[in-house]
Amino acid sequence: MLSKASKYAISAVIYLTNNSTIDKKLGSKEIAEAIEIPAPFLAKTLQQLTKKGIISSIKGPHGGFYLSEKNTDKTLFDIIDCVDDIEKFNSCYLSQNNCNENNPCVAHHIYAPFKDKLIRKLKTKTIIEMAEEFKQNSNLNNQIFAVLT
Amino acid sequence: MLSKASKYAISAVIYLTNNSTIDKKLGSKEIAEAIEIPAPFLAKTLQQLTKKGIISSIKGPHGGFYLSEKNTDKTLFDIIDCVDDIEKFNSCYLSQNNCNENNPCVAHHIYAPFKDKLIRKLKTKTIIEMAEEFKQNSNLNNQIFAVLT
DNA sequence: TCATAAAAAGATATTTTTATCTTTATATAT
DNA sequence: ATATATAAAGATAAAAATATCTTTTTATGA
Ligand code: FES
Ligand code: FES
Numbered sequence: 009m010l011s012k013a014s015k016y017a018i019s020a021v022i023y024l025t026n027n028s029t030i031d032k033k034l035g036s037k038e039i040a041e042a043i044e045i046p047a048p049f050l051a052k053t054l055q056q057l058t059k060k061g062i063i064s065s066i067k068g069p070h071g072g073f074y075l076s077e078k079n080t081d082k083t084l085f086d087i088i089d090c091v092d093d094i095e096k097f098n099s100c101y102l103s104q105n106n107c108n109e110n111n112p113c114v115a116h117h118i119y120a121p122f123k124d125k126l127i128r129k130l131k132t133k134t135i136i137e138m139a140e141e142f143k144q145n146s147n148l149n150n151q152i153f154a155v156l157t
Numbered sequence: 158m159l160s161k162a163s164k165y166a167i168s169a170v171i172y173l174t175n176n177s178t179i180d181k182k183l184g185s186k187e188i189a190e191a192i193e194i195p196a197p198f199l200a201k202t203l204q205q206l207t208k209k210g211i212i213s214s215i216k217g218p219h220g221g222f223y224l225s226e227k228n229t230d231k232t233l234f235d236i237i238d239c240v241d242d243i244e245k246f247n248s249c250y251l252s253q254n255n256c257n258e259n260n261p262c263v264a265h266h267i268y269a270p271f272k273d274k275l276i277r278k279l280k281t282k283t284i285i286e287m288a289e290e291f292k293q294n295s296n297l298n299n300q301i302f303a304v305l306t
Numbered sequence: 307t308c309a310t311a312a313a314a315a316g317a318t319a320t321t322t323t324t325a326t327c328t329t330t331a332t333a334t335a336t
Numbered sequence: 337a338t339a340t341a342t343a344a345a346g347a348t349a350a351a352a353a354t355a356t357c358t359t360t361t362t363a364t365g366a
Contacts, residue, residue, distance in 0.1 A: 009158055009250050012354065035312065048356050055314060068363030069311040084263060101158050101275075114233060114282055114290075115275055122271035126250075126264055133263055141263075161324065184342065197326050204344060217333025218341040309366080319356065326349065336339080 014092040017053050019043045021087055024063060025075055025139035033065075033072030053091060060090045062135075075135075084138060085130035097127060163241040166202050168192045170236055173212060174224055174288035182214075182221030202240060209239045211284075224284075233287060234279035246276060 010018075020039050027042075028034045036054050040047035054073055058065045064076040088094055100107035101119040109116075159167075169188050176191075177183045185203050189196035203222055207214045213225040237243055249256035250268040258265075 033312095046355055049354065051313080052315095052355090058313085065313060066363070067311085067313045067361075069365065071312045071363065073313085114278065114287060118271060118274045118278065122267060125267045129263065129267065138263060182342095195325055198324065200343080201325090201345095207343085214343060215333070216331075216341085216343045218335065220333065220342045222343085307366100309364105311364080312362085314361070315359080317356100317358070319354100321354070322352080324349100324351070326347100328345100328347070330343105330345070332341100332343080334339105334341080336337100 009096075010088065011092050013049070013053050014088050016043075016045050016050050017057060017087050017091045018084065019045070020050060020054060021057065021063060021135055022139045022142050024073055025135055026143055028072070028074040030074055030076060033070065033074040035072045039073070056090055057087065060086070062086050062090055080134070080136060082135050083131055084133045084135070085127070087135070088130065094127075094130075097123060097130075158245075159237065160241050162198070162202050163237050165192075165194050165199050166206060166236050166240045167233065168194070169199060169203065170206065170212060170284055171288045171291050173222055174284055175292055177221070177223040179223055179225060182219065182223040184221045188222070205239055206236065209235070211235050211239055229283070229285060231284050232280055233282045233284070234276070236284070237279065243276075243279075246272060246279075 020043060023039055023043050024034060036051040037047045039054075040050040054063065054065070057063045058073070061078060062082045063073055063079055065071070065073045085094065088097075098107070100113055101115045101123075107113070107116065107120075109120075112120075169192060172188055172192050173183060185200040186196045188203075189199045203212065203214070206212045207222070210227060211231045212222055212228055214220070214222045234243065237246075247256070249262055250264045250272075256262070256265065256269075258269075261269075
C-alpha cells in the first residue's frame with residue numbers, strides 16, 4: 009500500500025534513530041547498505057525528509073544524517089506524509105474518488121473505522137517509540153531490517 | 158489501493174450486469190464510453206475477465222460482452238483476484254514482507270481484523286448484488302459511474 | 307587557503323503500469 | 337461463399353515509479 013520510497017524512509021529513520029548520534033552521523037550509503045536498499049534512491053528520500061525537518065543532516069567531512077532535538081516529536085504519519093502523501097489513506101479503499109457515508113463503496117463500512125484508527129495511530133506513534141519497539145522486536149527476530157522489503 | 162485495471166473491471170462488470178443481456182451484448186468501446194475510461198485498455202481487461210469465466214463474450218457481428226448463467230455466482234473477490242492478484246490484500250499494510258502475529262508492524266493489530274472482514278465481504282458480495290446496490294444508489298447519485306475514477 | 311568528504315541538486319536510465327495501435331480469428335448476415 | 341463486425345492476441349507507446357549517475361555546494365581538517 010505504501011510506495012517503496014515510504015517503506016525505505018520508515019526503515020531508514022528507524023535505523024537512524026537506533027544507530028546515529030549527533031557525534032556519529034551516518035551517510036546515506038552506510039544506511040542503505042545496512043537496511044539493504046538502493047543507495048542513490050534512499051539518498052533522494054533522505055533529502056526529502058531533511059527538507060521537511062523530519063531528520064537532520066550536515067554536509068562535508070564527518071557529515072551525514074542524524075536525529076536532533078527538533079526531530080524527536082516526529083511521527084510515522086510525518087514520514088509517510090512527507091514521502092507518499094497521506095491522502096492515499098483518506099481515499100476510498102476500492103478507489104472510488106469520493107469516500108463518504110453518503111456514497112459508500114462495498115468496503116466503506118468496514119474500511120472507515122479502520123482508517124480512522126490507523127491515522128490516529130500513525131499520528132501518535134513517534135519515531136522514538138517505534139524505534140524502541142523495533143529494537144525489542146529484533147531480539148526476537150534479528151533480521152528485522154531484512155524483513156522490510 | 159486497487160490498480161486502475163481493477164477499478165475499470167469492477168465498474169465495467171457492474172455496467173454490464175445492469176445494461177446487457179444475452180440478446181443485447183455490449184462492445185468494449187460502448188462500455189468504455191459509458192463509464193468514461195480508456196477503451197483499448199478496458200478491452201484487454203475484459204479479455205482477462207472472459208478468460209477466467211467471470212464474464213462471457215461472443216465474437217463477430219452482434220457479438221460482444223454479456224453475463225450468462227455461468228457468471229451469476231461470481232463475486233467482487235473474483236474480479237479483483239483476476240485482474241490484480243488478491244495477495245495484495247493479504248500482505249502487510251505498511252509493506253513489511255511478512256504479515257503475521259509474531260512479527261506485527263505498527264498497523265497490524267488494527268489492520269488484521271479489517272483485512273479479514275474485507276476479504277470475507279469481497280468473497281460473499283456477488284456481482285449481481287453489487288449491481289443491484291449500484292442501481293439503487295444511482296437514484297441518489299446518478300453520476301455514479303463518473304464517481305469511479 | 308586548499309583538498310576532501312559528504313549532502314544537495316539535477317540529469318539520465320530502467321522498470322512497471324497504463325494506454326494505444328495493428329493484426330488475426332471467428333461468428334453472423336447477406 | 338463473402339463481407340463485416342467484433343473479440344482476441346500481439347506489438348508498440350506513453351506515463352509513472354523506481355533506480356542510478358553526475359555536478360554543485362558546503363562544512364571540515366590539514
Ligand atoms: S467509499 Fe470506499 S472506502 Fe469509503
Ligand atoms: S504486519 Fe503489517 S499489517 Fe500485519
